Amino acid sequence: MVDFKQPLPVIKRRNSNSKNSDPEIFREDNKLLKLDENIDEHSQEFSSTILKRLLLSLQKKININQELRIKYPEQPEKFMESEIELYEEIQNFSVLATAPDLLPEFIESKVFTLTIQLLAHENADISSAVVQLFFELTDDEVLTDFPDEANTLIEALVKDNFILLLYQNIIRMDEKNADDSTCVHSTLGILENFTSLEPKLCETIVDSSEFLPWLLGRIRVKQFDQNKLYASEILSILLHHGEIISRKLGEMGGIDSLLRSLAHYRNKDPKDSEEIELLNNLFDSLCSCLLVKENKKHFLQEEGIELLIIMLKEKKMASVGAVKVLNYCFTGGNEFEACKKFVDQFGLKSLFPKFMKPPKKFIKGLEVNDFEESVVCIIYDMLRAFSENSAYKTRVLGKFIESDMIKIERLVELHEKYFEQIQKCRKAIEAEKMELQLEGKKLTEYDTARFEMKEYDAGLNTLRLVDYLLCYLCASEVPEFQVRIYKLFDQKQKRITEFLATLEDNIKDLENASTEDTDKAARDVKAMKELLLKIKR
Structure with a gap:
C-alpha cells in the first residue's frame, strides 16, 4: 500500500504534456487554464468576479483529485500531479484574506465545505495548506473591522x-518534520484567532474536540520549542474564559x-524571555x-503545596509564580x-523571607507591588483560616516574634509605603475631579470606576491587608506586639x-465597596471593627 501521508515532492507547476496525466479528467476550458494570467498579482482590488x-x-481541482484517487488507488503517480495542482490552488486562494468583505460569497459556495473536508485528505501537505489558508482567513487583526463577516465565518x-x-488533523502531524511543525503552529494560531474573535468559542473548542488533553500532553514535552x-x-486562554473548562481539566x-x-x-531559571513566557x-x-x-x-492530592514550598526554597524565578x-x-x-498543609510542610520558613525581601527576578505581568x-x-x-486558639495560628503569629519582632517592622514599613502611595494617588484624583468641574463636566460612573481602579x-488593597495584620497583632494575646x-x-x-483613623477609613471603604463576595466583605468588616474596639480599650 502507498503511504499517502508522505510529504509531497517539491511543488512544481504541472507540465500539460505529462505522460501521467489522464486526458479525460484534465481537459479544461481554455479560460480556466489561463486563470492565473487573468489575475494580476499587483491589482489593487480583489473582485467578486475573480473570486468566482x-x-x-x-x-475542479478538488473533483479531479478525488476522481483520480478513486480511479487509481494503488498508483500514486497517476494522481500526484493533480495533488500538486490542488496544493497550489489552495495556496492561491489565500488572496481572499485581503478581501474579508467577500467571505460570505465564499461561505455560501459549495467549495467552502469541500475545502474544510480537505482537512481529512490522505496527503498531509494538502490538509496543511488548508490549515494555513484558514489561519489567514481568521486573522483577528483583519476581521476586527468586519464583525459581521467574522461572525458568519x-x-x-x-x-x-x-x-x-482541525483536531483530527493535528494529531497525525509529526513535529520532527518542519512542515508538520509549521502546520501545528498554524493550527494553534487558528484557535487563538477564534478565542480572540469570539471568547465563547473556548467552550466549543473543548466540547467539540480533544484539544484540551492534547494541549496538556504538548506542554508535558520536556524540550522547549515554539509550539510548546x-x-x-x-x-491559558481557554482556562481564563470560564470555570467549566477548568473543572473539566481537573476531572481529566x-x-x-x-x-x-x-x-x-x-x-532552575528559564533560559530566555520566551521560556519565561512559558513559565x-x-x-x-x-x-x-x-x-x-x-x-x-x-491540587493538594497531587502534592502541589509541596512543589510550591520547594520553589520558595530554591529562590529561582519560579518562586515568584509560587507565591501567586x-x-x-x-x-x-x-x-x-x-x-494547614502549608504549615505542616514547614512552608512558613520559606514564605517569610519573601515577605521580608522580595526577589529581584520577576516573571512577566508581576511586579514588586503585586508580589508584596x-x-x-x-x-x-492563614490567620483568617485558623481558629482563634489553633496551634496553627500560634505558629503563624510566632513568626512575628522571631528576631526581635523584625517582621513587625517590615509591616510598618509596608504601611508607610502604601499609605504614601495612596495619598499621592488621591491628590491626583482630586486634581482631576477639579479639572472636570472647571470644564463643566459631571462625574460619571465610568470616572468613579476609573478612580477606584487607580487607587x-x-x-x-495591600494597605488594607497590612493594616488588618497590624490591627490583629495589636489586639492579639501577645501584648509585646x-x-x-x-x-x-x-x-x-x-x-x-493616624493609624487608627486609617483603619476606620478602610472599614468605611469596605462597607461602601461593590464586591461579588458580599459575605466575605461583611465578615472582614466585622472582624476589623471588633479588633479596632479591642485596641481602643
Missing part, C-alpha cells in the same frame, strides 16, 4: 465541524500535568484552575486544608491615632 473564477477552479466553520477536523510555548498560551487529571510541567523549573502561562493556567473548589482538592499560586490556593473556599500584595494576602488568609493600582507597633509609629513621627 477561483472558486470554480478550486472545485465562525458560525459556518462550527456548523461544518471544522474544529473536530504556543500550546501553553492557548491553554490536568492539575498533575500542570504541576509536572512546572516542576521542570523548581530549581508565566503555566502559572496563569494553574491559578485559573484553582478558582474551582474541586480543583483545590486535586499560593494566593489563589488560600482564597475562594476550602482554604483551611491548604493552609500576594505575600501579605497569604499571611492574612487599587496604587496599592489600596502592641507595644512594638506603637513604638515604631512614634519613631517614624506618626501618631498611632
